[in-house]
Amino acid sequence: MRRSSLFFLYLGIQTALVAAAFTHAAYERTWRATDIVETTAMVRRLELTDLCLFTEARYTRNPSLADLHSAFQDHPTSLEHFPSGSLVGPRQARRGP
Secondary structure (H helix, E strand, C coil), rough: CCCHHHHHHEEEEEEEEHHHHHHHHHHHHHHHHHHHHHHHHHHHHCCCCCCCCCCCCHHCCCCCCCCCCHHHCCCCCCCCCCCCHHHCCCCCCCCCC
């Protein structure tokens, strides 16, 4: 068997696996539709806050609830301890009431 034939066989198998993954996702979405509706209702009823983005530092877990100086709690010129701190920008100041 030629290398090109093996490559196309590999490419076909990978394409079939990707198609199977998308088909499974569509099937699960219809299957879990009632769970999604119930979860949405629970979040609204319990008035849950934003999504937890990272698990490392308290100022990256929920940026809307973090104070402005928590990133520099050790020292004002200290380096970032956690990698997620470089992905989350500083919180914007609120304007108005």
